[in-house]
Amino acid sequence: MALMQIAEPGMTADPHQRRLAIGIDLGTTHSLVASVLSALPTVMRNHDGQYLLPSVVRYCEDDKVVVGYPAQAAAGQDPHNTIASVKRFMGRGHKDVPLLAGHLPYDLVPAEGMIRLRTRAGEKSPVEVSAEILKVLKELAVETLGSEPEGAVITVPAYFDEAQRQATKDAARLAGLNVLRLLAEPTAAAVAYGLDKKSEGLFAIYDLGGGTFDISILRLQAGVFEVLATAGDTALGGDDMDHAIAEWLMTECGTQLDDPLWRRQVLQQARQGKEALTDQEQVQIALDSAQGVSQVISLSRVQLETLIQPVLQRTLPACRRALRDAGLKVADVDGVVLVGGATRVPALRSLVAEFFQQPVLTDIDPDQVVALGAAIQADALVGNQREDLLLMDVLPLSLGLETMGGLVEKIIPRNTPIPAAKAQEFTTFKDGQTAMSIHVLQGERDLVQDCRSLARFSLRGIPPMVAGAARIRVTFQVDADGLLTVSAEETSTGVRSEVLVKPSFGLNDEEIARMLLDSFAHGADDVAHRRLSEARVEGERVREALQSALSVDAALLQADEKAQLDVASQHLERCLAGSDADAISKAAEAVEAAAEPLVQRRMDSALRRAIAGRSIDDLGE
């Protein structure tokens, strides 16, 4: 599409250049983006040289959305409209986060489905908030790369369930990113390390981020990374250390206020104190008590280690479980990789080294390692093939179906390598039964109420038979991203029903419809859907490009050219509302043709500006 690809001379993309793709580590406390530039995975820095973007989004009074450090700085004054650690809410309902709700100063909207946060910009779903973070990272990438990346790999904690993975994918789509793959964070870290060192063996990846803990056991052999087992806790992280320290600080200064502003300040003080104690033995923390009296509290490293010990200890059972699931002993592990800012804490390093009976690997910055690995994988997925690299993931949590009496029957156990498929036969329990309800669950527990409900759907049109005569074959197919499709079929008659399991909390119907169109990857109508979806995307792109070009350079057109362009663009508008792929494509082509004079003149004026050696910005100053 020619319309918007106007680059200043000298900035023009080299046609033989590698295809551009990015890796994004969408973290609880920080997020960052990396790409393989000149064969080297590199994190991208903003104008201030920073690469860590605090995962904080603020909805300001002037309708602006601010992300990152400015938002974080305002968190103290504007807690209800400043959302931090939103990752903890991704794909989560109210009952999932009772403890968090007490800790965090947000105004949660009581509703079914995914949590919503009440802000001055209206009710926001975690998906929308995360999309704001991703948009900023995408902009940084576009700026750095000089053009749109073809696709992105987004990392998720290995332990993320279906709903959380889907929410992450939805957020990326909302931010206008083409998601090539969701990648488990530990796997990404291993990619970064494995390729640097060309080593083979068994690795434990211990990843304690701001809000999540993962332990994964990986095998690297002949260029194939295999996740052998994974375990962890989606609600455990460095934040918990901060909360523990903050609680202690509040006790020390003798105040326990509910004031969110104050709590937020104490929490920030706690975090800073923890970070300072990485290099120092003792820090002084000045705390403003609510009465406005300032108090100085002294925190030693020993004291800190006592405070955070419970958090550290909570990571060990998962380490044991992962080893056991992989069928390994501590002695089998050839290397331990530390990931996540929270692993800088010296007490943690020694605890992990002690548990695995070996020194831990920390060569790569634990904040960057995941994004770097994601960038390497993204680079491979857009076709800059590294024939030697393949990542095999496992299913993080078991998938099952509800059976009689509120019990869950596991169909695919956790830690099964994906992609995976499994079929199970069920039958009717009543004479003449013509419909059957299918309830898909995820989790390790035996009771429906203890597992996460992923989807319910009905298989209708079963021919009436005596009880037990129908043969209902339910097939689960998990793709390489860990996303699930369930289909059911009555085998004697061939009656079929299929759902792509998409817990689409937090998005309105229109968005869901659009996303569904984007993601129809299965089924008989596939080709038609795909064509329509692609035509729509292309049509939208042309429309948006035209609008943005006209908003700047409409004056470059003569009246008759403008009129022609308007006719073409109105026609495109009408076609986009319909569902005829060919009509949309033709209309988009017509707009491009009519816009030809505009494109030509914009290019000329861009050239003139460059030749003059001054840009519009310079002239304005």
Add this chain to the structure above:
Amino acid sequence: MRRELHDLMAGVCIQCGAELNAPPALCHSCGAIQPFRAELSLFDVVGLPESYDLDLQELRSQVLQLQKILHPDRFAQAEATTRRFSLEWSTRLNEALAVLRDPLKRADYLLQRQGIDALGEQVKVADPSLLMTQMMYRERLEDLLAAKDQNGLDNLRGEVEDASSKAVNKLHILLKKLPCEQVVEAGSVLRELQFLDKLLGEIDRGEESLQNL
């Protein structure tokens, strides 16, 4: 009619019509990925001869080599049909590795290929000696867990592991020649091995709960 067409198409590339070599996932002539065909056995999928006696290293490296070519990540930008074929093959490769590398599942699969469902729910076998053994082992495990006796648990694990290897050895003999002729004996050894596997899992979980106390 359709059935005949299906058979006619077996063994040739959907794109160029060239004959397919084993394993028939990719056409060696034009490189096109082929649809997965339900009649292919797990051994066909990995391109190894059907046998209980399997070199696990070879199985693993064969699966990894094929995954490198067939995994959906290799077709991230391809059109939907190609991606679906890739998903199917990759799924079957994972299944083949999981089933064939496990001595219990591999034996069960070979018997199922002969139409014998030795572990199915329909098989309600009263094998008194196996039942007795099961009860004794379970009681011992409960006592050891109640007494938090780690040494005793280690001993029990050793015994169960020994019994497992013996059962696997028996299966190697019974399944040497395929199709298996002593299906009754094979089925009974299979059920014993299944019990021992489960017991090992229970010992693991018991130990874990002791460690996490």
